[in-house]
Amino acid sequence: MADLILRAATLVDGTGADPVRNADVVVRDGRIVSVGPTEPAVTDTCVIDYGDATIMPGLIDCHCHLxxxxxxxxxxxxxxxxxxxxxxxxxxxxxxxxxxxxxxxxxxxxxxxxxxxxxxxxxxxxxxxxxxxxxxxxxxxxxxxxxxxxxxxxxxxxxxxxxxxxxxxxxxxxxxxxxxxxxxxxxxxxxxxxxxxxxxxxxxxxxxxxxxxxxxxxxxxxxxxxxxxxxxxxxxxxxxxxxxxxxxxxxxxxxxxxxxxxxxxxxxxxxxxxxxxxxxxxxxxxxxxxxxxxxxxxxxxxxxxxxxxxxxxxxxxxxxxxxxxxxxxxxxxxxxxxxxxxxxxxxxxxxxxxxxxxxxIGLGELTGAVKPGRQADLLVVEGDVSENICNITRTASVYLGGREVARNRHLHVNAGTA
Ligand SMILES: [Zn+2]
Structure with missing residues (x-):
């Protein structure tokens, strides 16, 4: 399966580390394989450039009553x-x-x-x-x-x-x-x-x-x-x-x-x-x-x-x-x-x-950070969220296991975890 490359002006990796500027997140078979500076796209890849947005891990809510x-x-x-x-x-x-x-x-x-x-x-x-x-x-x-x-x-x-x-x-x-x-x-x-x-x-x-x-x-x-x-x-x-x-x-x-x-x-x-x-x-x-x-x-x-x-x-x-x-x-x-x-x-x-x-909650090795080896559970929001936290409400795109499941707060059909 072809690699998917997500690109944005800001990356907040979820570990508490400083934001990274102009980073590429490379996704293969649902997992993150590398995170690093923007490189020229090689063949057999699909590049999605989110411009001045922020890429961060998908959010984890540990307490709710569905x-x-x-x-x-x-x-x-x-x-x-x-x-x-x-x-x-x-x-x-x-x-x-x-x-x-x-x-x-x-x-x-x-x-x-x-x-x-x-x-x-x-x-x-x-x-x-x-x-x-x-x-x-x-x-x-x-x-x-x-x-x-x-x-x-x-x-x-x-x-x-x-x-x-x-x-x-x-x-x-x-x-x-x-x-x-x-x-x-x-x-x-x-x-x-x-x-x-x-x-x-x-x-x-x-x-x-x-x-x-x-x-x-x-x-x-x-x-x-x-x-x-x-x-x-x-x-x-x-x-x-x-x-x-x-x-x-x-x-x-x-x-x-x-x-x-x-x-x-x-x-x-x-x-x-x-x-x-x-x-x-x-x-x-x-x-x-x-x-x-x-x-x-x-x-x-x-x-x-x-x-x-x-x-x-x-x-x-x-x-x-x-x-x-x-x-x-x-x-x-x-x-x-x-x-x-x-x-x-x-x-x-x-x-x-x-x-x-x-x-x-015991999922530390699976998800919660934009790091190689983790599931590609990702949230893309408009603007630089590290400068203005209110940008976290401006959802542009959501990925679950490397698949885009929602865009602009609208869920795609058949967006399950499988
Ligand atoms: Zn409760």
Missing amino acids: QFGAYSAHEKVRLVHAGASNEERILTAVANAQKALATGVTTLRDTGGFLTLNMNVRDAFVNGRVAGPRLLVCGAPITTTAGHLNWCGLRADSEDEVVRAVRAMVEAGADFIKVMATGGMMTPGSQAGESQYDLQTLGSLVTDAHRLDRHVAAHVLGADGCRDAIDAGVDTLEHCSWLTPEGVRGQSAMDVSAVDRIDPSHQSVHMTLAAMNRTPFRGLEHLDALASDERERIRQHGANFREMRERGVPHVISSDAGVIDTPFDEFPLSVVSTVIALDTTPVDAIQLVTSAAAQA
Whole structure:
């Protein structure tokens, strides 16, 4: 098969390295074979020149709920999902995944839907029967009776029950395990600030998941739950809000000694940005145009995360798409917001949604960087994204495994992973 050469004025490779000017990305059989300065085209190649655009890795969103409708109230998201048929849930999942792919999200990790339905969605994408991104699925989240997202159908209360729940999801085809270590905002009465499991139960869950070679993602809002998840050895700490037991937003009880126990060889913190920290960037041309009070408010939201980063904790940025006011075509806005929240550069923020994200979910050797040997999962955006992060929303083209699957935010037909 003839080589494909993608050319643009700027390359951001996703590793955090400085941008490369006028680089060629050479793709063969779906993989990147070389990345380097522009050379005269040899025969048997197809050169696509994107001019003053940026080539970067496809985005990796490690936290979303494909079956959820992203309505403007928690109650509606919950009631619509709980009342839907399985056929409706699957169709919603497919439509949402396609929406994300068209904006440059080439890998999605779904952190919880109804029982095993998402396994079917993943397999349909892999087989190429339906167009969609690379998908990692957990099935349903493991939660307590009356616990957060209990209507997804997987309730487990005792130590024996959580271990059985892990095995049931793995048997059904889960790529990883999701556990609700604390209550959550969208489940009335589940108490976001309180733990759902004790340390020993969480530890048994993690041990068995690791025995079966699955990583564990833990939803953690309350401070006790954050601490126990760290000590139980879960791999990805979702939200990690360090809320006080009352679950009051903005009141943090971050335990610095627990943060220092995070093992960077496999544990990472996944910041999800609520709608109020994302919507100010809708349609924004440049960060300079952001009002200073908004900038300060979002910076405040990032305070704990900046401190955890300074202490050496690996970070990832995720969307939590599907929940309240969080549609699947706005993940790029989370990256824009991250530049303010973490007080960092566009190149660093991009790393947190590409190579760092791939590393956190076990796909570090496969995707997440524009490097020889990796899958050619690529996002091309207009302009220089390293100079103006708002350009990340100006999607020009999306490649999945070396095939162009979307252009100008429109998905091609038959754009699956196969
Ligand atoms: Zn979630």
